[in-house]
Amino acid sequence: MAIQIVMDDTGDSRHFFEQTDPKGLAEVERRFKQLTDQGFTAATRKAGSELKVTRSFDPTAEETLFYPRLVGG
Known part of the structure; x- marks a missing residue:
């Protein structure tokens, strides 16, 4: 099961x-x-690997993490 x-x-x-x-x-x-159209950054991880930023959907990723754009000021 993926997440x-x-x-x-x-x-x-x-x-x-x-x-x-x-x-x-x-x-x-x-x-x-x-989410990516809203400005979230996506990072994927496959079994046993580190997170990697991606700009396209990967149906084989075990985990996809979305985090919002950082806002400074």
Whole structure:
């Protein structure tokens, strides 16, 4: 089972899905596009590897972490 973790100002939300389920993959791909269009940065991890920033949806990633753009001032 894979997971998408979305970090925001309220904490985080976790969305688990089966990578073999076409309907579930369509939903997580939609969420990926929606969040990255909103300015979130996405980083993926496959089993035993480090996080890697990505700009495209990877259905084979075990974990995708979304974090908001940093705002300075």
